[in-house]
Amino acid sequence: MAKHPCNGHRFERLPEAYGPYWLIRDRGTRVFYLSWYDAEARQTRHRSLSTVSAVEAAQIAEQLASAGISGDPKEFLNKKPMGTVGHVLDYYETK
Numbered sequence: 001m002a003k004h005p006c007n008g009h010r011f012e013r014l015p016e017a018y019g020p021y022w023l024i025r026d027r028g029t030r031v032f033y034l035s036w037y038d039a040e041a042r043q044t045r046h047r048s049l050s051t052v053s054a055v056e057a058a059q060i061a062e063q064l065a066s067a068g069i070s071g072d073p074k075e076f077l078n079k080k081p082m083g084t085v086g087h088v089l090d091y092y093e094t095k
Contacts, residue, residue: 011035011046016058019065021073023057032057034064034073047073 011033014023024035024046032054035046049057060077069076 014054018058018061019068020070021061021064023061025054034061036071038071045072047077049077 010027011024012027013035014025016022021034021036024033025031026033030052032049032051033046034049035044037043038045049060051057051060064073064076067076
């Protein structure tokens with residue numbers, strides 16, 4: 001297996017925290033991830049944001065923090081945005 005060119009560190013941690021999350025970037029692919037500490041497993045976890053845009057990654061992290069989400073954000077990240085007023089009305093009608 002070839003050695004990673006970044007002194008053995010695959011991920012680069014960005015300085016700002018967003019609630020329980022912080023952003024990290026894969027130095028090879030430039031893709032952003034959310035990272036958090038899983039106290040139960042005593043491990044740091046991460047989940048891909050599927051973007052190389054720092055602005056988009058920060059917006060997603062801010063949304064998570066403002067929504068009070070903690071732990072694995074998979075469910076939140078998999079939600080499709082509501083595109084029309086009809087989608088919004090359908091959403092609230094089922095509540």
